[in-house]
Amino acid sequence: QVQLVESGGGLVQAGGSLTLSCAASGIIFSINDMGWYRQAPGKQRELVAAITSGGTTNYADSVGGRFTISRDNAKNTVYLQMNSLRPEDTAVYYCQARFRSFVGWGQGTQVTVSS
Numbered sequence: 001q002v003q004l005v006e007s008g009g010g011l012v013q014a015g016g017s018l019t020l021s022c023a024a025s026g027i028i029f030s031i032n033d034m035g036w037y038r039q040a041p042g043k044q045r046e047l048v049a050a051i052t053s054g055g056t057t058n059y060a061d062s063v064g065g066r067f068t069i070s071r072d073n074a075k076n077t078v079y080l081q082m083n084s085l086r087p088e089d090t091a092v093y094y095c096q097a098r099f100r101s102f103v104g105w106g107q108g109t110q111v112t113v114s115s
Contacts, residue, residue, distance in 0.1 A: 001025075002024075002026040002027055004023070004024050004095045004096075004097055004104055004105060005023045005025075005106060006020060006021065006022045006095050006106045006107065006108060006109040007023075007109060008020040009093060009109030010110075010111070010112070011113075011114065012085055012114070013114050014085060014086055014087055014115050015085065016085050017082060017084075018082045018085065019079060019081050019082070020036065020093055020095075020109060020111075021077055021078075021079055022034070022036075022077060022079075022080075022095030023075075023076060024097060025076065027097055027099070027102075027104065028099075029073055029076040030073040031099055032102075033097075033098045034051050034069075034095070034096065034097055034098075035047060035048075035050035035051070035069075036048045036093055036095060036096070037093070037095075037096055038089075038091035038092065038093045039094070039108075040088075040090060040092075046060065048060050048067065048080070048093070049063065049067055049068075049069035050069065051069045051070070051071050053099075063082075063089075066084045067080060067082050068081040069081075078095060080093070082111070086113060087114070088113075089113050090111060090112050090113050093108060093109050093110075
């Protein structure tokens with residue numbers, strides 16, 4: 001059974017930092033491309049950052065230079081370090097695993113940035 005469990009969300013003031021974690025089980029983590037998505041109220045889910053199985057990263061323009069995605073294959077975990085947070089970063093953040101035709105999602109973790 002595939003499980004992706006996010007943690008680390010919360011309430012933070014603008015300019016602050018948070019680190020999200022996503023622990024995976026039931027998959028061969030090292031061969032999966034991993035991503036972080038977010039969905040704000042009334043908006044579509046959007047890609048925030050992604051990291052391939054080989055370690056190549058890409059970021060949404062809105063978070064480039066502020067967020068960093070990383071992975072630890074020994075711990076089956078992907079991270080999202082978020083710095084200089086802004087109120088517009090407020091959303092539910094979801095972890096995604098992808099390998100060929102397989103796509104898995106976590107349940108999401110809420111990030112709220114107050115101004």
